[in-house]
Amino acid sequence: MSETLAQNALAPSGLPPQFPDHTQLPESDGSFVKNFQEHPQSLILTDSIGTTLERIHPDGQYAIGQDCGIYWRETEPPEKGAEAPDWFYVPNVPPRLKGEIRRSYVLWREFIAPTIALEFASGDGSEERDQTPLSYAEEGVTTRPGKFWVYERIMRIPYYGIFFVNSGELELYQLVGVRYQRMTPNERGHYPISPMEVEVGVWEGAYQNQTQRWLRWWSLQGNLLLTGSERALMAEQRAESAEQKAVRLAERLREMGVDPDSI
Secondary structure (H helix, E strand, C coil), X not given: CHHHHHHHHXXXXXXXXXXXXXXXXXXXXXXXXXXXXXXXXXXXXXXXXXXXHHHHCCCCCEEEECCCCEECCCCCCHHHHXXXXXXXXXECCCCEECCEECCCEEHHHHCCCCCEEEEEECCCCCCCCCXXXXXXXXXXXXXXXXXXXXXXXXXXXXXXXXXXXXXXXXEEXXXXXXXXXXXXXXXXCCXXXXXXXXXXXXXXXXXXXXXXXXXXXXXXXXXXXXCHHHHHHHHHHHHHHHHHHHHHHHHHHHHCCCCHHHC
16 A cells, blocks of 8 residues: 555656555455354355356356455545445456456446345344435535445445345345335245346255355246255265165066166
8 A cells, every 4th residue: 555655646746646456455444244154154155156157157257255345435544435245246357357366346447336235234234224325524524425325326236135144034126227126026035136147035944054044046947056065965865866766676677587787
C-alpha cells in the first residue's frame, strides 16, 4: 500500500492517482468468521457446483469467492470500501490474475459483477437486509451504506441470497430493473438461477460431521448436485450392487446346474 501511495505522490499533478489493484488492498478487515457452520457451508456449495461451472466455462474463466472482499469504492481505510459476501461467483474472469492467487475482487478494474452473492446470517438478518444508502454530510462525515443497498444499487448483483443458518430458511432476491424483488420458490421449494443452470435451496443431512440444514444446488431438473465425496460413495455403492447381482446370478446358475466360471 505504501508503494502505491509513493507512486501517487510522484504522479503528475494533472493526472488522477493510480487505482490500486487486488495486491495492494487489504484482504481482511480483521473480523472473525461468525460461526462453525460458515466454512463447511461454503465448501459444500463450491465442491458440488464445480462440474456444472466447468461445463459452462470450458475455458476455465470463472472465479468463486468465499468470504473475500469485493472492492467497489476507494476509501480510507480501504476496507471500508469493500463488502465480503460469504460466497459469490463471477463469470468470465480468470481464477488468477497474472498468475497470482486473487486476494480480493476489485470492481473498478474488472467491471464484471458477480452473478450471485450469498450471505450466511447467524443473527436476525438486519445486517444482510440493510438498505441504508451512501450519503455525505456537509461536515465531511460519510454514512456507510448497508450491504443490501450496495449489492442492489452499486454492484448490481443479479441474485442475492440470505441463508439463516439457525433456522435453515432462505431468502432470495433477483434484480429486476434497478431494485431487488424477493423471489418465490418453485414447486420443489428451490430458486432457479438460470445463468448458472442450477437451482438453489435447502437440504437437510450430514456434512463435515454436522447434521443440519444446508444451502445446496440442484440441477434445473431437480437433481441434487453431489459433492466429490458423495459421488465417490455413490460409485462405491453401485460397484457393490453390481457385485452382489453377479453373486446372485452365479448362485442361480449353479442351482440350474451351470458352472458360472465356464461361461
